[in-house]
Every structure is written in C-alpha cells, then in structure tokens.
Amino acid sequence: MTGMFQRRDGRLFAEEVALTDIAEAVGTPVYVNSANGMRQQARILQEAFAGQDVRICYAVKANHHLAVLRLFAGMGLGMDTVSGGEIARSIRAGCPPDRIVFAGIAKDDDEMRLGLQHGIYQFNVESVEELHRLDQVARAVGRRAPVALRVNPNVAAGGHDKISTGRKGDKFGVPLEDALEILTAADGMEGVEPVGLHCHIGSQIVELAPFETAYQRVIEAWRAIRAGGVALSRIDFGGGFGVRYQEPPRFRIPDYAAMVKRLTAGLGATVVLEPGRFLVAEQAVLLTRAIYLKQTADHRFLVLDAGMNTLIRPAMYGAWHDIEPVEGGRGDEAPTEVVGPICESSDFFARGRMLPRLEGGDLVAILQAGAYGSVMASDYNSRPGPAEVMVDGSQFDVITRRRPVELQFEDEVIPRWLG
Template identity: 80%
Template sequence: MSPVFGRRSGQLFVEEVPLAAIAEMAGTPVYVNSAGGMRAQARALIDAFAGQDVQVCYAVKANHHLAILKLFASLGLGMDTVSGGEIARALKAGCPPERIVFAGVAKDDDEMRQGLRHDIWQFNVESIEELRRLDQVAQTLGTRARVALRVNPNVAAGGHDKISTGRKGDKFGVPVENAVSILGEAARMPGIEPVGLHCHIGSQITELAPFEAAYLRVIEAWKAVRQSGVPITRIDFGGGFGVHYREAPNFTIADYAAMVKRITTGLGAKLVLEPGRFLVAEQAVLLTRVIYLKETGEHRFLVLDAGMNTLIRPAMYGAWHDIEPVGIPGAELAPTEVVGPICESSDFFARGRMLPRMVEGDLVAIMQAGAYGRVMASDYNSRPGPAEVMVDGDQFDVITRRRPVEKQYEDEVIPPWLG
C-alpha cells in the first residue's frame, strides 16, 4: 500500500482525508487520486537522475485527467502522447510544446499537422512508411519534424503478454538492425530532422535485466547511426518500470537510475524517459460500495457497485489489485469472490480472495487503481460513469463529475425514417 494510504482508529485514510468522507460527498463508485503521492513519485524519479541529462515525459495514456497533467507539468515533466487528443490535453494542462513527445503506430495526417503546427519537441516514428508520410506533411507546412526512430530490440518483457511491446512479432517499431539505413534515408528528407532513437519494451517490468539488455542494443545502434554520419543526439528509453501490485519489483528507481548512468556515461546523449504507471498507479484507489453479500453454498460473493466497466484490468489482464475494507476490518477471513454488477462472467475483481466479512452498504477500496483505470472505463450496460476526486493534504475536490446515463446518449440520433 502506498504510504499516502493508512488507517487511523481503524478507518482508511488518503493523506489527511477519511475515504468515508469522500464517499459521502461524491458517491460511489469514485476514483480517489492523491496529489501528494503523485508529487512524491515524480520527485523520487527526478532525484534519482540528478546530475544526468534526462527529460522525464509522463505517459499520458496511464491517466489523462487535466488535473494530473497540470500537476506533473508544474514539476517540469513533459508529456508522452499517443494521439492528437492527448496532445490537446497536454497543451490545455499547460505543458509547453517543447516538452511534448508524440508516439503511436497510426498517426494520421491531421494529427501530424497538429504536432507540427505546435512545434512539438519530438515525433517517435514507428515505421519507414510513417516517416515518409510525416516528411510529406511537414513539407506542405514548410517545416521539419524532429524525429526519434522507435527500434525494436527483440527483448520480451512486461507483466502480461498484452503489454509486452519489444518483441519481433509486436506491431511497434522497426528492427534495431535497420536503424542506420532508415535514419540515413530520414537525413535526406527535407521535412525530417533525425534527433534520436526510441524504444519501449513493455509495461509493468519488475526486473532490471530486460531493460539493460534492450538499452545496450539501442546504444549500439545509436553509436552506429552517428558513425554513419547522422548526428542524432537523443536516446528515448521509454518507460515500463513496474509498481507494487501483488509483489514489489525486484529493483528500486535508484537501482534503475544507477544502471542507466553506468551504461550511458560518456555517450553525450540526452536521455528521455516516459513513465506512466510508476507515477500514478499506487497513488489512487477505486472507492466502491457493497450492494449485497450473496452466499450460495460454498461461495461468498461480495457484489459491488463498481464493475469491469469501471476498472477493466482484472477482466482484461487477470490483474491483481489489493482490496481493503474502508471501515474497521473484521478479524475472521474467508475466501471471497469480489464481483461487479455487469452481465458478464468476467466481471470479477478477485476470485477466492481472503477477506473479512463485509455487508450491504460497507465501503471497499480497490487499491493501485491510478493507472489504466478511469481512462479505460466505459458505458457498458449503460451504467453511470464513475466520478473522480483529487486529494491534497486535508483538502479534496471532485475533478470529474459522475456521468449520468442521459449524457451517454445525448449525442445519439434516431433516424427520422424509424418513425
């Protein structure tokens, strides 16, 4: 559990605020974000790389709320974006374009123009086809795109097959051995300014070895590109460092920074890091309420008002989230199926979890919910979308209002010919 969450007189608090007070004010389900926790994570990362030439760019896809982007931008972080919409969010939150990176395998012409018109710091290009298209778009605007080529070092890593991105069969990047030829062609394009190499091998990585293996291959390619005459100056190592879900990673952020320093000392390269989950995952909870306790023979079902439409990670990835009663927990534990209201058998948060007995009306905190939680929520089953709250010390505010059903269909049109 993140240190921003703790118990006082048996009640679960976030920073200086009891979670029960948030539920009373905002209702449930509600995501509760700790500003203090996110600041602490960002500062820990910045401090770990003190003395190294590093630009940290928060991976917006992990949690794209404007308040969270504003918080990180105020600390000097840039933004790693993967769509035109995320670029717009980053700018709206006050991140200067000279700290925005634009990644993703399917940038369309409008998104390219958007990035070019704002003169963003870097395009992470994923293919020769994208590079040629970006060159054409940049020429029509009379400008040049600063480009880091994403290379695939063929290193398997990540907490799940669906979040491993650096293998030969993955859709991301180009083979690392093709970097010299592709950036050689890029250097001859009027609309392209090659500035570096980029890689990202996966998410929720809990060992240092895959990072080092991948980075060494990227560094070797970076040297080869420079020796070929293309004067690139940056290496973007992406993100992916794991957080404590069921088990803690086998390294600290200080260990990671020391490894990066050891293998990059003397290169003279500007380094870019793109953490997302690391900065936000453990700094938020999904606060939900028990609808009822259903007991059928050998099974105890704790039925919540949050479901896979609210937090899809357990259903999609089999992901583990700690589950805590908000009130005083009972002493006797029993295997419990923690489920939501969605009409799908996959609508589970946990199976056979050892939990104290809770009953109708009790509050439950699903922990480590800050990354890929609210941003992946849906309107499935036309259930009202969850609210969001941000806490800072002893103050808190609703930062996203609950989305009522009427808002879900206000942009839907019934054709007049249906009568």
C-alpha cells in the same frame, strides 16, 4: 497499505481525508487520487537523475485527467502522448509543446499537423511508411519534424503478454538492424530531422536485466548510426518501470538511474524517459460500495457497485489489486469472490480473495487503481462512469462529475425514418 493511503483508528484515509467522508460527499464508485503521492513519485525520479541530461515525459495514457497533467507539468515534466487528443490535453493542462513527445503507430495527417504546428519536442516514428508520410505532411506545412526512430531490440519484458512490446513479433517499431539504413535515408529528407532512437520494451517490468539488455543493444546501434554520419543527439528509453501490485519490483529507481548513467557515459546524448504507471498507479484507489453479499453452497460473492466498466484491468489481464474494507469487517477472513454488477461472467475484481465478512452498504477500497483505471472506464450496460476526486492534504475536490444517465445518450440520434 501503501503511500498516501493509510489506516487510522480502523478507517482508511487518503492523505488527511477519510474515505468515508468522500463517499458521503460524492457517492460511489469514485476514484480517489492523491496529489502528494504523485508529487512524491515524480520527485523520486527527478532526484535519482539529478545531474544527468534526462528529460522525464509522463506517459499520458496511464491517466490523462487534466488535473493530473497540470500537476506534473507544474513540476517540470514533459508529456509522452499517443494521439492528437493527448497532445491537446497536454497543452490545455499547461505543458509547453517543446516538452511533448508524440508516439504511437497510427498517427494520421491531422495529428501530425497538430504536432508540427505546435512545435513539439519529438515524433517517435514506428515504421518506414510513417516516416515517409510525416515527411510529406511536414513539407506541406513548411516545417521539419524532429524524429526518433522506434527500434525493436527483441527483448521480451512486461508483466503480461499483452503489455510486452519489444519482441520481433510485436507491432511496434522497426528491426534494430534496419535502423542505420532508415535513418540514413531520413537524413536526406526535407521534412524530417533524425534526432535519435527510441525503444519501449513493455510495461510493469520488475527487474533491471531486461532494461539493460535492451539499452545496450540500442546504444550500440546509436553509436553505429552516429559513426555512419547521422547526427543523432537523443536516446529515448521509454518507460515500463514496475510498481507494487501483488509483489514489489526487484529494483530501486536510484539503481535504474545508475545503470542508465553507466551505459550512456560519454555518449553526449539527451536521455528521454516516459514513465506512466510508476507515477500514478499506487496514488489512487477505487472507492466502491457493496450492494449485497450473495452466499451459495460453494461460494461467497461480494457484489459491488463498481464493475469491469469502472476498472477493467482484472477482467482484461487477470490483474491483481489489493482490496481493503474501508472500516474493517465482520468475523474471520474467508475466500470471497469480489464481483461487479455488469452482465458478464468476466466482471470480477478478485477470485477467492481472503476478506472478512462484508455486507451491503459497506465501503470497499480497490488499491493501486491510478494507472489504466479511470481512463479505460466506460458506460457499458448504461451504467454511469465513475466520479473522480483529487485529495491534497486535508482538502479534496471533485475533478470529474458522475454523468447522469441521460447524458449517456445525449449525443445519440434516432434516424428520422424510425419516427
């Protein structure tokens, strides 16, 4: 077990609350979030970068719940957003607009206007085409957009091919060697103000070396652009810090902070960091109940009431999540296929996982579920999405109610000609 989720007298607890109590009160499946776990992770970053000119902006896409955003905003963190909806969520949760970064490759005009009208901290621009469009939109509303150009340092990193974003063939950013020409042109535009460079090379990075290689390349370009007359003042290094799924990362945050300090010494630049997974991944579990145990000649299937509609990462990425019985099990461990109720062969959480015998009605906790879990849930197969709770010490509250089936189709309309 990790962090704020520990076993006591044979039962799993979230902080001071037994998971059995949550299941009885709320039902399953339900995401259980640890407020103190999230606070602890934020403090690790804040303490590691104390004394450095660093802005930490939580990557909202990891878990966009208003309660999560309010918690981090209350600790002084900004928000890294990738849509107008995430900007709106961040402001609704209490984050000042001047702490909001707007990233993403597909900002439309309305989203650009939203960011401009609120006076957000920075637009991370991903292409020449986007730069020109932002310039037009900004001039039309009488604003000047602060821009960090996302560059691609051609460094492969990340825990899976689908979450590696810094290679030449990836859709993100512009070639590093084009940055000087692009930002020199941008410096002459009325609607944009070039303020920095941005990079993000991937997610679930567990070693320091890829970060250092990418950052060195970006800093070299930043210096050249400054020397060329563009008054850059910021470097946005994105996020990507790995967390423990099957194995722990091979570096500590203080080591990362020391590396950033060494590389940026003397630059006079504000550093922006955009962690998401690091802050929330290990601070939530998916609490689910077994429907029954299915035994065949060759396999033992533990069928849960949560499925790929509840937590899609194992089906999408083959992602590993630790799986624990909430109150122990029966007999010796044996290879178990942990699956859900969705009518898809890919609906699984683990294959051949060593688990004690569990029966219908037993509670199961799927760990490290706080990042890209509840935010990617759906009503596929018309199964209600999961409820969510937040635990803070000995108290907990429902932060997302389970939707009744009827609400799934409340906004659907049958054409009048079908009678």
